[in-house]
Amino acid sequence: MPNKIKDYLKKIDEVNANGEYKDVNDLKDYPYPKWFADAKLGVFIHWGVYTVPEYLNEWYPRHMYYKGSPINGYHIETYGRKFNYRDFIPMFTAPRFDPREWLGLFKESGARFVMPVAEHHDGFKMYESDINEWNSVNMGPKRDVLGELKAACEEKGLAFCASSHRAEHYWFMNGGKTLRYDNEVKSGEYPDFYGPAENLYKSNNWMMLNKNEKNIVPSREWLEDWLVSSCELIDRYRPSALFFDWWICHCEEFYPYTDRFLTYYCNRSREWGTDADGRKDVCIFYKSDRIPLPPVVLDQERGQLGDIYGKPWQCETSTAKNSWSYTVQNQFKSPEEIICNFIDVLSKNGTFCINIGPRADGSICDRDINILKQLGRFTKLNGEAIWDVSTYKVFGEGKERQGGMFRENYGYSEGEFRFTQKGGAVYVFALVPSKNGEYNIKTLASGKGRLEKEIKSVSLLGYDAKVSYNVAENALRLTAPNPPEDALPLCFKIIC
Secondary structure, eight states: OHHHHHHHHHHHHHHHHHSSOSSGGGGGGSOOOHHHHHHOEEEEEOOSGGGTTOOSOTTHHHHTTSTTSHHHHHHHHHTOTTOOGGGGGGGOOOTTOOHHHHHHHHHHHTOSEEEEEEEOTTOOBSSOOSSOSOBTTTSTTOSOHHHHHHHHHHHHTOEEOEEEOGGGGGTTTGGGGTOSSOOHHHHTOSHHHHOOOOOSOSSOOGGGTTTTTTTOOOOHHHHHHHHHHHHHHHHHHOOSEEEEOTHHHHOGGGHHHHHHHHHHHHHHHHHHOOSTTSOOOOEEEESSSSSOSTTEEEEEETOBOSSOOSSOEEEEEESBSSOSSOOTTOOBOOHHHHHHHHHHHHHTTEEEEEEEOOOTTSOOOHHHHHHHHHHHHHHHHSGGGTTTOBOOSSOEESSOOOOBTTOOOOOOOTTOEEEEEETTEEEEEESSOOSSSEEEEGGGOTTTTOOOSOOOEEEETTSOOOOEEEEOSSOEEEEOOOOOTTOOSEEEEEEO
């Protein structure tokens, strides 16, 4: 295996030396991917070995090795101390996994791209790999999950993206090293699966769980492994975008390797040439703005931005409040809450990526199906206010909300509006339909001067309803018949 890593590193350097882009500084002229700017809506998929217990969240493999955590207690009671994480792999057979069925549902939602997790923190690859034998082709379902999903994306006309969380595998399983009872992490068995499990602490303290990795420094060997793993992934599957989790953004040792990868990815994209103009523009989703270059998209996990952003960005969140994967404890959001989140992101020049977590057997639960179908109903009714639009002069009005990651506990209410525009039309989303059918939009008051021309008409997208309007000094006042009881956020089309 070390020789394979060494040979691939040589290949990476040769591609960059001979490519259009010699280093990351050359990427300032790389085009911002238009496909992503136009996408507006995507589907994230968290599915892997960690779904087998279907308990609490996708960090089960980490928490099961930390005494005192709810997962550790559940694991011992259910499976026993001698049951290691590796023992879940033969149970992950996924008999109901049907990629075409999944993609039909995602297409119905209105999504324009799909982003499955290729490898989560647990180190198990959901694709074929020459670098590491611990993958879904060799064991578990014995299927190239990523390859099958890509084929289904191409059949349905959705962009195929992928997510890699391999960086965090350096320390993810480290609790096993400090547990008082024997386990495979502690004994050093299967190092290619459990990873280095780097740990700076001698005690097994669950309360320190989220602080343990902050001072960990990855080795050169691991950084090279990460770089090669990332390059093998894009070489095999040619995703339109690759998502990375947070550690590579906050650990400076990754920076030269991140820059090297990005240069390689962009050079490879020039060789693929699948777009109409002979090019395939790609991007990476990155959880900071350290690399202000066209192929780097700012990502906000379970969060928002406070205002319109100067270039397209991404917000990703899950259908469940407590987990990214399916568990029996999942606390699902309502379709309305998710759609309001989507509209808020849209109004600020963002793209919204909603995560679903299939069950271990490969089926999608009813709650996720309902959310996707309601999204589909909403996007079908209001498509002209969603696709091929631009931001308005302001994103909207209502309660002030602070931007940032992990700030999604929003409760939307009447009187909150979000805007988009296209051509001569301004689109006003009422996040919560008014109970009395009256809408007072202060942002578009005559005194604000934001409507530069006289209003010609106002209509309600998707409904055959007469809308009356009055432009007053302090508000644009709209009156529309009461919406159906199952109405999702409404959208008014104003033509000037």
